Amino acid sequence: MDSTDSTESTDSCGSGRPAGLLSIGTFARRTRLSAKALRLYDRQGLLTPAHVDAVTGYRSYLPEQVEQARTVALLRRLDMPLAEIAAVVRLDGERAASALDGYWAGVEERHAAQRTLVGYLRGRLSGRSTAMQGTFEVKIVEVPETPVVSETRHLVSDELPVWISTSLGRLERAAAEECGGITGPPFVIYHSDVSEESDGPAEACVPVADLEAARAWVKERGRSQGLTARMEPAYRMAYVRITKAQVLYPQILAAFDTVEEWITREGLVPTGPCREVYFADWDTAGPEDEVCDVAFPVR
Incomplete structure (x- = not known):
């Protein structure tokens, strides 16, 4: 059980608290945190008391811990999880920043x-088209035939x-090291x-420079892994360019x-399955930022 002592004094007279420490009540007022929050932060390792009385269990804090406690409170206002706050407050200076x-x-x-996602759902709930015609501009490009190394997987x-x-990381490493290099996105x-x-x-799929080398690489590893090396035929591509935020499912469905709606209006015909072309560095x-083309082969 903790004291919520209202005494501002920090000496140890009659309190069992070492000189120079603040009671939990005083510390709570100075940091604008409740005693309940301070006990939680202690259990989480965010803000450990400088002293806990062995008999009473009363917690006491150093005056210099006030700033750390205020930092914890501010980080909580950002909805930062307690585990992440604990990691931040263990750092110092630029590493914490x-x-x-x-x-x-x-x-x-x-x-x-x-x-x-809100825009996508608004269209669904209102009964309007989920395509958000004003958001995306459809373009056409001719894509030449391209040798690729690929990996196929059933997944939700x-x-x-x-x-x-x-998978793209694995294939790009193979393309760079075994298949003559990467020749496209x-x-x-x-x-x-x-x-x-x-x-x-x-x-x-990853475009490669040397198809025969790619086939040798696939043969070495076996087709049981879903790997293949083949020539992707030339095609005409109708596409829209989307940002990193728009790539997430289900909002990418709007793209x-x-x-698909544009293809129908223009009287074109899809000639192959839909695809996503990643032309930018996802990590940076x-x-x-625009990172991906959502596309259909058409004629």
Whole structure:
């Protein structure tokens, strides 16, 4: 049980508290934190008392801990989880500031994705088109035939982001080291729907310089891993360019809807499965940076 002693004195007379320490009540007032919050922060390792009386269990704090406590309170106002706060307050100077920057970048990315999702859901709930015609501009480009090394996998939408990152990473390393180098942006082909209920398959592809070397690399590892090396034929591509925030499922569906509706209006015909072309560095891109083309082959 903790004292909420209202005495401002920091000496130890009659309190069992070493001289120079603040009672939990005094410390709570100075930091504008409740005694309950201070006990929680102690259990979480965020703010450990300088002294705990062995008999009474009363907690006492150093005056210099006031600033740390106020920092913890401010970080909580950013909705930072307690575990992350604990990591930040263990750092000092620029490292702590850098950790805060990393956390806030993640918050902004999530907010950007949620804004896009709200727009998508607004269209669904209102009965209007989810394609958000004013958001995306459809363009056409001719894509030449391209040798690729690829990996195919059956998976649902929740598994997709991690798989895209890891599979393209594997294929890009192979292309650079075994297949003569990378000759274009990687892309993912959806041979069937990937959603919460449907598992595709999806095919991750990396353009390579040396098709024969790519085939040798695939043969060495065996086709059981879903690997292949092939020539992707030339095609005409209708596409929209989207930001990192818009890539997330299900809001990316609005981009696919836009392209499909445009193809129908223009009297064109899809000639192959839809795909995503990743032309930017995902790790360094911000939520509003363009990173991906959502596309259909057409004629």
